[in-house]
Amino acid sequence: MKGLNEIGIYKRIGLKLTIVVSFTAVIIIGVYSYFNIKSQNDVLLSEVERHVNQLSETVKNSTRYSMLFNERDQIQETIMTIGKDPTIYDVRILNKEGMIIYSRKQDEIGQMLDKKAESCYACHVENKPLEKLPMKDRTRIFRLHPDSTRIMGIVNPIYNEKSCWQSECHAHSKEATVLGVLDVSISLQAIDQQLKDNQIRVFILAIVSVIAIGLIIGLFVKKWIDKPVKELVNATNEVALGNLNYAITDLGNDELGYLAKSFNKMISRLDETRLQLVQSDKMASLGRLAAGVAHEINNPLTGVLTYSSFLLKRTKDNPQMQEDLNVIVRETIRSREIVKGLLDFARQSTPKKHQVDINDVIKRAISVVNNQLKYSRINLSTELNEQIPKVIADANQIQQVCLNLLLNAIDAIGTEGGSIDIKTNLTSLPPKGNTQIKSAVCLKNHNLIYKEFKIGGLPSIQLKIKSNGVEGFMNLDPVYGNDRHFFGINLSKNSSISLNCPTCDISLIDKNEKCPECGGPIYKITIPNQGYLTGCASFNDNWQRWEFIDRGGDRQFVEIKIKDSGCGIPQENIPKLFEPFFSTKGQKGTGLGLAIVWRIIDNHNGTIDVESEVGKGTIFSIKLPLV
Amino acid sequence: MKEEFDILIIDDEQVVIDSIKRICDINNYKVDFALDAETALLKINGNNFRIIISDIMMPGMDGFQFLNELRNKNIDTPVVITSGYSTIENAVRSLYSGALDFIPKPFSFDEIISIIKRCIKYSELTNPSAKNSSSIIYVTCPAKYYRLGYSCWVKELNDGSVNIGATDIFIKTLENIQNIEFLENDTMINQAEPIVKLIAEDGTINQLYSAVSGRIIESNQKILSDITLLEKDPYFAGWLYRIIPGQLELEMSMLTPCSSDR
Numbered sequence: 001m002k003g004l005n006e007i008g009i010y011k012r013i014g015l016k017l018t019i020v021v022s023f024t025a026v027i028i029i030g031v032y033s034y035f036n037i038k039s040q041n042d043v044l045l046s047e048v049e050r051h052v053n054q055l056s057e058t059v060k061n062s063t064r065y066s067m068l069f070n071e072r073d074q075i076q077e078t079i080m081t082i083g084k085d086p087t088i089y090d091v092r093i094l095n096k097e098g099m100i101i102y103s104r105k106q107d108e109i110g111q112m113l114d115k116k117a118e119s120c121y122a123c124h125v126e127n128k129p130l131e132k133l134p135m136k137d138r139t140r141i142f143r144l145h146p147d148s149t150r151i152m153g154i155v156n157p158i159y160n161e162k163s164c165w166q167s168e169c170h171a172h173s174k175e176a177t178v179l180g181v182l183d184v185s186i187s188l189q190a191i192d193q194q195l196k197d198n199q200i201r202v203f204i205l206a207i208v209s210v211i212a213i214g215l216i217i218g219l220f221v222k223k224w225i226d227k228p229v230k231e232l233v234n235a236t237n238e239v240a241l242g243n244l245n246y247a248i249t250d251l252g253n254d255e256l257g258y259l260a261k262s263f264n265k266m267i268s269r270l271d272e273t274r275l276q277l278v279q280s281d282k283m284a285s286l287g288r289l290a291a292g293v294a295h296e297i298n299n300p301l302t303g304v305l306t307y308s309s310f311l312l313k314r315t316k317d318n319p320q321m322q323e324d325l326n327v328i329v330r331e332t333i334r335s336r337e338i339v340k341g342l343l344d345f346a347r348q349s350t351p352k353k354h355q356v357d358i359n360d361v362i363k364r365a366i367s368v369v370n371n372q373l374k375y376s377r378i379n380l381s382t383e384l385n386e387q388i389p390k391v392i393a394d395a396n397q398i399q400q401v402c403l404n405l406l407l408n409a410i411d412a413i414g415t416e417g418g419s420i421d422i423k424t425n426l427t428s429l430p431p432k433g434n435t436q437i438k439s440a441v442c443l444k445n446h447n448l449i450y451k452e453f454k455i456g457g458l459p460s461i462q463l464k465i466k467s468n469g470v471e472g473f474m475n476l477d478p479v480y481g482n483d484r485h486f487f488g489i490n491l492s493k494n495s496s497i498s499l500n501c502p503t504c505d506i507s508l509i510d511k512n513e514k515c516p517e518c519g520g521p522i523y524k525i526t527i528p529n530q531g532y533l534t535g536c537a538s539f540n541d542n543w544q545r546w547e548f549i550d551r552g553g554d555r556q557f558v559e560i561k562i563k564d565s566g567c568g569i570p571q572e573n574i575p576k577l578f579e580p581f582f583s584t585k586g587q588k589g590t591g592l593g594l595a596i597v598w599r600i601i602d603n604h605n606g607t608i609d610v611e612s613e614v615g616k617g618t619i620f621s622i623k624l625p626l627v
Numbered sequence: 628m629k630e631e632f633d634i635l636i637i638d639d640e641q642v643v644i645d646s647i648k649r650i651c652d653i654n655n656y657k658v659d660f661a662l663d664a665e666t667a668l669l670k671i672n673g674n675n676f677r678i679i680i681s682d683i684m685m686p687g688m689d690g691f692q693f694l695n696e697l698r699n700k701n702i703d704t705p706v707v708i709t710s711g712y713s714t715i716e717n718a719v720r721s722l723y724s725g726a727l728d729f730i731p732k733p734f735s736f737d738e739i740i741s742i743i744k745r746c747i748k749y750s751e752l753t754n755p756s757a758k759n760s761s762s763i764i765y766v767t768c769p770a771k772y773y774r775l776g777y778s779c780w781v782k783e784l785n786d787g788s789v790n791i792g793a794t795d796i797f798i799k800t801l802e803n804i805q806n807i808e809f810l811e812n813d814t815m816i817n818q819a820e821p822i823v824k825l826i827a828e829d830g831t832i833n834q835l836y837s838a839v840s841g842r843i844i845e846s847n848q849k850i851l852s853d854i855t856l857l858e859k860d861p862y863f864a865g866w867l868y869r870i871i872p873g874q875l876e877l878e879m880s881m882l883t884p885c886s887s888d889r
Contacts, residue, residue: 295710295712298711298732303733306646306647306649306733307649309736309737310649310650343712343714
């Protein structure tokens, strides 16, 4: 599979997202800037226009008297003075014929202007003189040549008035309308510079925004997408390599976080399914093995048993020999039972139960290993409570359990010597947390026990669950009072939940009763011949009640404790301890001993627990129910 | 002159043959043996064996095929099946396929000898040429009864429980039953699992295999006070246990209806 690093950089979501967002930002900033600069430009130009107009009026007014008195030098002087302002490009007055008669630039005086010149164009656009020029048409922006700065010019026509043609100089006749034009032009260099600066600022802003957006998006994409995706890819690779114990660490509550959670859930389901597959596979090969072993061993055993039992008949007058032969016969019959047990284990058949004195069974098991104990220099101490009542059990199977555990203890101690303590006692445990729910049905008598999904190694109770319109399966913990339930769908708090039979869809919610702890709805499941199991159906608390079992009070167990001073079991091996073919003894063991022990104890409705510390020893405690 | 044999042993393990032979010798039965079923069939053609003891797993033809072959050839010599792979399935299948009895390996002296004696007796009872066959009064297995092989019958009662007991022919193969040992109530039993020990006059302990599995709820205590009930009325007053069957429908397929006997 391709690693994440092999994805081309241009194919990555982060970069794509950055590009798309940056592009959008550039468009937004561009459009905004365009209109912004345009309006700025308009405002500035209108301001300049107003200013130029004002200036033009000022020139016109300040030269008025000089004109009336025909003081030409005075006019030129005024124009020169006003024209000193650096922003003013030119101030000039043209006469009717188009000749420049006054100008800031003295070398211009006397020049004739064409009707198409910038100063004349506004009025003479249609090749005939205009007599009244509207205010807005008086200004114009032009360049002298393409590379020069922009210039704003304003033409201010000087109209004939009474004082003009009545003036002493008689320069103008009464009929003339326009006497000349005052042409003021101002350089727009400063404004253009300002506009250009603005454009550069906007451009820099755009670039900085794009970079900032890119960095911020990149950073969060890395944090929110890259890292979780990398973790997910890593997890799928781990799973692909066969590590089904891999769990993704919490990736938060976003979509990828949920993906990670459902991934974890999927992997744990996969792991359970695989374990079950492995288990059934092992069981199948164990069955074949058992068949072969049984056939091969039972034939020689037939010889041993028939000849020894035959000899037993023939030596009735020899008590010593009778005793020895009895041992042979007895132990051969036990071998027969062991082989049968192996077959029974492979086929998971029910034990043959009778009233059994556990202490007797233990004593018999000890007698079998007595020689080995002496040889391994193991000090065996027993503390058997003679008061314990008899248990309904298969004596041979329980003896085998004790024998297997004793042999394991001897192996664990090795040749250095040590001690084994065996204790029996009567204990009682509350029903909650210690009672397995072995059968459960809905109101229409459909089985709810689901063997394919195990919780704590026991078949769970499978129900159909509906919440917020989502439908799925949930599995109730099969141990009364425990709440290791599994939910196939996501439950949100305080949402209404319906529980139904997976077969017939009948509701399992009991509407007549409420959870005494949270007041929520409760479910009610029929336990055949053993009343009903009720529990909180909102799963906000783990309230459960099974009156039939509670009424019986604490359950009594006979407890067998076998403690050794051996090498101990590493913590990581304890969960695998009872699996078939798990062995730490290498070639010496078959890996079946403890699997058979577990199967036998389970068939007796009992429990087996292990406590162990490496280097100090191990304690196996078996609890067999009295009833 | 050709030697007449009583018993034919078929097993691919010499030690098993030797063991059975040794036991038979003591009881003065003449024994022949075969290491596979094909050879055995040849030997049966030339001999009139009283009983046959056969293994299941053998090279070539296995024990079940051998039983089929006998039935096809209309040979009604009683067969005892023995097996090292002594599962309930094998036991049930053997009895259903026509074996008179089933004995798991390894067996003790007492176990094999009681079965051999019983089968010899059976062959005497059913063989018309036997000298005292005319004196036997048959009590036939009633209709609506079912049986596992030839030994155990089962009858459904109205309340869902069943009665089981021993067939007349099984009882007649035992010489004067002296004592009976029942299992305790509430014991779980499997199909083809031994349920009673019948101790005969000659000291042999005879096991009866259950026709069905289930939980024992009652055993017939009247038999303890009057053991002849078994012989006098094996199908009614001589019932052995009342049982709540575990999987009657499934197990029925391995039972033979008594109505087919007529």
